[in-house]
Amino acid sequence: MTMNETLQEALGNLDSARGELVLDLSSLRRIDSSELRALKNLTKAAKEKSVKLTLRGVSVEIHKALKLA
């Protein structure tokens, strides 16, 4: 499953997330533009649905990209 597919699936599962959704990004070496956009959308949707989105295993490089996006 690609990162984009994972994020799409997570977006679909927000309603059943019971208040918290954890994404493990430890296998992600570099995030691309479409993945970053999808992650931003997921973050926004999670906030709207009061779901706490937790990212695990985020590298420093991806963390910085997330801060800038």
Next chain:
Amino acid sequence: MPENVAPPSEERIAYLESLVGQARIAAAVFTQYTQEDVDRIVKAMVLAGLDQAQYLARMAVEETRLGVMEDKAVKNMVATEFVYNYVKDKRTVGVIREFPDSGLVEMAEPIGVIFSITPITNPTSTVLFKCIMAIKTRNAVIFSPHPNAWHCCAEAVRIMYEAAVKHGAPEGVFTCVESPTLEDNAYLMRHKTVALIDATGGRGAVKAAYGSGKPALGVGPGNTPVYLEKTADLDMAVVDIITSKTFDNGTICASEQTVVIDDEIYDQVLRKFAELGAHICNEAETRLLGRTVIDPATGHMQPMAVGQKATDIARMIGLRVKSGTKLLVAPIEGVGREYPLSVEKLFPVLAVCRATSADEALKLCVDVNHAGGLGHTAVIFSHDDEIIRKFGDAINAGRIIVNAPGSIGALGGVYNDLVPTFSFGCGTGGGNSTMDNVNVYHYLNIKRVARRTPAHMWFRIPNQIYFNLNAVENLRQFASRSTMIVTNAALEQMGHVDVVRRSLPPETRVHVLAIPDAEPEVKVVMHGVEALNAYAVDQIVALGGGSVIDAAKIMKLKYDSPDADLDELAAPFLDIRKRVVRFPADASRARLIAISTTSGTGSEVTPFAVLTDKVSGRKVTLADYSLTPDVAIVDPQFVMSMPKGLTADTGIDCLTHALEACVSIHASAFTDANALQAIQMVFKYLPIAYAHPRDEEARSMMHNAACIAALAFANASVGVNHALAHAFGARFGVAHGRANAMMLPHVIAYNASVPSKFMPSPNQRAYVAHKKYAMIADLLGLGGHTIDEKVANLVTVIEQLVDQMAMPRSIADMGISKEEFERAIPDLAKIAFDDPSWRSNPRMPLVSELIDLFWKAYYGRTPAKVVSAPPVEQEVEVLV
């Protein structure tokens, strides 16, 4: 512009936001890329640009109706191939430069989203150039091309974008605003996501960029003066000027505008222009040109002429020229509004002006430079290096092109080694933030990683030190034709001078200068210098206490360097290595041998000398290693008859030197070794020397201790105790050692507590003053379980030592009234704070703290007892 421009419609804002959003994501993603990633992408883009150079040039000419297709193709190739050649090996990711010697490392941080305005004159080449720079530096760009060059620019962006993304660049890294308007530009310039505006174009765009409040690279118009000097290679110059001024029909803003020609060659040059296809205008034609191609209302060039061929311009204004005419050359008499053609003309019309001298030529070029060309480009053709230098000095231009075409020369990389660019920074003269040829480094934030570097340290002492009884006999080995013994009358009467005289080589002519037994004044020093000159001395023997030796040091300074300004040399400094005023380095005319007759100041080995300014009541401290005597003689025979009071005062002075050197921020293992040894010797021998003045061993050991302590403070300096004592001693006429004694217990307690302000010091890894005092207490076997107890014990034994020698324990004990002291306090605090002594104190004193210390010294301390406890086993800790 942005303030006065209405916001775009909501629909338009949504569109612009989508561009910004894409660029923001792309810039964020781009931060993860490596140098290898961007270099690979850049190469692919360059190849794509080269491949499409002619296509884009043709498109640009067709759309803009400006310039020459062939020239635009060359510009597109310069913008890709030449720029690539410059950037390909440049590091723009991660560590970009390292400076091992200084511990500095430069690292690249991308800027993020750049909003870029591109011009109509060089449309596609500017886009290609900026795309390559952006990718090389991991930035995203939103382009807003000139509306009349939009299609060709958008196509250039597309070609670059597709090549970049195909080779891994983030999606959205380049976007191009469709049908951009002033409203769009104003909105984007102020957008919080846009980190930098890069505006290449006309005055309006550049002004708007800088007016937006955002960091901006705005580079605008010029007005290039050319000096064609009589030593130039005229054939080369004329060809270069025609090449440059007709290149792309003169659209490059660095192209030649007014050529100032030396009278001697003027006619010849014009003939050469004519021979090579230029039309030389007569007076009427020049007037016609001036009122048609220049707008009389604004004084600026008419847009209809920009980028047009010379023949087309001639046809437009009804000027008859031969077919194939490349350039219209218009002779003018001067520069300014009455000479309309002296301004920037981005088309093949060239003004020429005759100059009757080099000075006149330079002045005319300066006038052109100031007529809209400040900071931009200037050209000189000459083989006279001095004229070229004068031209460079007179003209304010980021690019001063020598013996080469202005436009192509300024682009860089073709005729010279300037950095290839399509964006000419014009510095503050042109209202720009840079004067450089804009390049990749302007598209980067350069971070500097600065590692802590320990300051260099030193241990500088006299070449030779002779000590113990009869050490004075070593004088015999120093050959001298003429020696001056500087001393005081009392020492002469005591027979000390005779001892020295007998010890000198028999062939030496000996002169004696007896000076007052007081801290030296300027007039005493100058009198001494006269005597040194009168006897042409080659050796000075300073025999005395600190005052005499200090006087001799300053005499030698003025003897070696008569122009030395003592007031200037006494200027304050924070770090002796970085002081503003340097001591003169003239050759030494005389050896300085110092023989101390007191056991305290240690002046025989130090680089300090104190002058008293009788007018202000202030002591002026000179400090420089050039003041250090060449030879020191530490012979106890000269101190055997010291009176008890002097023994006490100088002994405490010695102890203060050692204690302050030990806790100084400049303390080192070298200075500690001396300071700690001196402290032990003082506590063992000072009470004996005081109680039994004829005890030879005690006198000898105290004399050595004073010198050893001085070796420490000559290199580690002293501290706040001396700053306080200098101020107090000078104001109330108290001997230096006694003044030190008043302050010492309070300063130790002060330095041993947690500072309100730490003293910056790269060589100190931690605050250790309290630990060092405790270490000294251990060394003296004072006992105590904790650092606080040990410090308290040290203070107590110092007070006991002071008591043993019947010294006062407070300023009040000295008979100074509280009212008098209170009146003096503001001056004392100011003078103490100005004193350089505290600069090496471990704790940075506040003025309020200095006042507090003065008051503590005034009232004194309640006598305490040593906390008796056996010394504890300690792990050895190196505290320097």
